[in-house]
Structures are given as C-alpha cells and as structure tokens.
Amino acid sequence: MKRKYIYILIGLITSALIGLVAIQIYWINSAITLKEDGFRNDVTNSLIAVAQKIEKLETINRVKKHQHGQAIFKKRANTIRESFNTKNETSYDTSTVFEENGVKYKISERQQKQSDQVLYQKSIQSVSDKGQFGFQFSMGSKNNFNIENSYSDSIYNYKENEKSILIDEILESLYEMNRFREIKERVENIAIDSLIKEELANRGIKTEFVFGIFDYDGNDVLRDDTLKNTHNIRMSGYWAQLFPNDVFDTPHFLSIFFPHKTGFLLKSMWMMLLSSIVLLLIIIWAFTFTIQTIFKQKKLSEIKNDFINNMTHELKTPISTISLACEALNDKDICADDKIKHNYVGMIHQENKRLGVLVERVLKSATWDKTDLKLNKENFDFHEILKNVIDNITIQITSKNGKIQQKLNATNTLLKADKVHIINLVYNLLDNANKYSPNKPEITVSTANSRDGIVLSIADNGVGIKKENLTKIFEKFYRVPTGDIHNVKGFGLGLNYVKAIVDKHQGEIKVISELGKGTTFQIYLPFDSN
Known part of the structure; x- marks a missing residue:
C-alpha cells in the first residue's frame, strides 16, 4: 500500500474516531444534565413538602389548645337534654352562671303549675368579646308533641353558635401568633433537618446537605451553628417559601446546599459512565493497534524490499563470477591449460562456498530469536579468541590504511560460554566497524572486568548512527537508510545476531553513537551465564 493511501486511511479513521468520541461525550453530558434536572x-x-408539613404542624398545635372547647358543646347540650327529661308537676325557678374558655354562660329554668297544665320555661345566654347570644323557649304539658322539635332546634342553634365562636378564636389566635412571633420561634433546626432527610430519602436522595432560612433580602435568620459562610446555601438555587399562607408577614425561604452533589450524581450514574469509558478506551486502543499494525506492515514491506535488494546485490557478484568461469571452461584452449583450468575451478569452488555461507546465514537467522537456540558452553580465555579475531580482520583494516588499537585491561578473562557464537559476535562488530569507516578506519578494542563478568568495548571513527535509528539497529533485516546506494554489503542480520547471542548469555549491550563521529558498542558478558 502506498504511503499516501495509508495516510488517507488514517485520516478517515481518525475523523470517525473523533466524531464518535464527540458524540459519546455529548450523550454523557446530556445524560448528566437530565440527571441534574431530575435531582433539582x-x-x-x-x-x-417540608414547608407544607411545618405549616400544618403549627396549625395543628394551635388547634389542639382549643380542643377543650368541644367539651362546651357536649356539656351544655346535655344540660338542655336533661332539662327536657324533667317532667314533673313541681314548681321551681333556678339559675346557673359559670365561665369557660373566656365565655360566660347563664342557664335559667322555671316551671310553674297552673290549673290544667304545667308551664315549662328555659333560657340560655352566652357572653364573650365576640358578642352576646341567647335563646328562650316555653311550653305546656299539653304540647308535649313539640318538645323534641324545640329541643333539636335549640341544640342545633346553640352548637352552631359555639362552633363559630371557637373557629373565630382559633383564626384570631393564629393570626396574632404569626404576626408577633419571629421565624426562630416558629421552627426548629432539628425538626427541619429531620423533615428534609425524610423527604429526600423518600425520593432516593441520600447525600450530605446543609440548610438555612433567609429573609426576602437574602439575610440568614436561621442556620446551622457550625456554618460560617452561607453564600453557597443562598446561591444553591434549591429553595422553597416557608408559611406561604401568611398574608401579612415578611416571607422567609428555606434553602439547601449539597457539598457533594457532583459525586452523588456521578455515583448514581457510575455504571453508564464506566461502560461508556470502557467502550471508548477499547475503540481508542483498537484504533491505535490498527495504526501500529499498518505502519509495522509497511515497515516490514520496506525491510523486505531492502533485504531483497541487498540479497540480490550480494548474490550477483558470485553468480556472475561462476557464470564467467563456466563460460571460460567451455573454451577448448583454456581447458587445454591445466593451470588456467585449475584457477577457474578454484574460483568456482570459492564463489560457490561463498554462496553457501550467505544462504546459511539467512536460514540460521530464523532461529536466532527463538528460545530453542541451544548454546554449547565451554570454558575458554576470552582474550585469546579476541586476539585471533583481531589478527584475522587486521588485513582488511590495513588495506584501507586503517589501524586497530588494543586495550585489554581485564585481569579475569575466563568465560563459560558458546565459543563459536562469541567469536562470530566479535567478528560481526569488528566487521561493521571496518565497513562503516570508509576512510582510514581507527578502531579501538578494550576490555575490563565488571560485576562478575567482562565488558568488551569496540569503538570506531565511522559515519555514526542517527538517534532515531539507534533503537532499530538490532531489528532483523534492518539497515540504516542510505537511499538506493549499496556500497556497504550486508543483509541487516549482523547486529540482530549479536543482540540474540548477548541475550542468550544473559548479558547486556549498549550503543553510543554520534552522526559523523563514530560509534561505540559496549557488551557485558557474565563469567558464567548459568
């Protein structure tokens, strides 16, 4: 896939992801807003409801104080009823005066015997600051059929009058009480707190709150003693008027504030929020993984193409040499000369061997990073093999007018490791130092003891490596980009092999490089990797 199409695909996926995230955030915000409205x-x-209950409780308490007035109705009515039951022919004249609940009562009864009948008279009077009321009736023994009707009418009128007086007294009492009492005398903190908790709990709201009572100008007239600042309560937006039926009094307002409202709302929505966040994270992770996979595949494709180009370049020379040698051997004149023939056969053998080594290196690279790579460990002197490798590569270095310097300062040089792989490791590092130092290579090889092992350092004055490429040089088939120029032979397997061998021996490798000034490889190998 071309890089342009990759970027277009990434742009489309990114736009879709941003849109999805924006919609999700909008949906979550709308859900929170809806939750806040319901909460409000x-x-x-x-x-x-609290304000209504407070007002009802106050009214009930005032009415209870006048309940004993009901006894007046029953007591006086019984008096009338009993008077009608007294039907004898005795003459008498009685009068009773008493006062109850601020009302004066006078009940008069008179019975007089006449020639042919008994005349009965009775009157009831009540006097209060509301006015005066009274009634009187009389009947004879010949008119007994009218007694019950008169009795009922009298009782009814009397009760209606007493009820009117009682209701007037209650209303006046409520008005006078509310008119002269302050709000602090009418409500209590404990009662309000209990009522608020009850009403909030009935609606599923169980979170900490503080409340206060304010007048029309916003001055607090009643609040919790522990509160120093009531600004949050006054500005919370949650309020209701207390005693809304008071016509002439200054209005007061009950306001409430929730310090942990946001936490309560989020807690009540935690399942929805958690599922939304998890889904968003999964989508973002999947998007990131997809982009990484695309770039990784693109990188592998580029590495594959570079490997094919390098492999073609490496194989081209021996194949061409073998081809020319074979053509030469087909010439009868050359075949007649045994010396020339032997040279061409030796050339074919040498190039064929070189091809075999190249193919073997490629095939073996597949097992370098696998756990089943077995090491044949043995004890050997590290300095000894190091000097042998240096001697073998010195010819290549001196051919470029270069030099190699040795600083072998390690005193304990006995290692237990795979000798063959360690030799190849050192050779690869020295070969790279020589290849990437185009003009008069200056290579320094040094050793030292550290942490129960040996530290090998190989420094050169070559082209160096850019910082962005340092983390990639140990990847298989990776070569530092040089465009289409292939003046340095290789497959990008050398450093990958070095890293694999160091890891198998439980060692460490470190690279220090500066572009245009050279590179230093530092390798730590333990005396015994077991």
Missing part, C-alpha cells in the same frame, strides 16, 4: 425537581418538591 426532587429537591424542590422535597422542600415544598
């Missing part, structure tokens, strides 16, 4: 309605309804 529940709190407002709770405060209104």
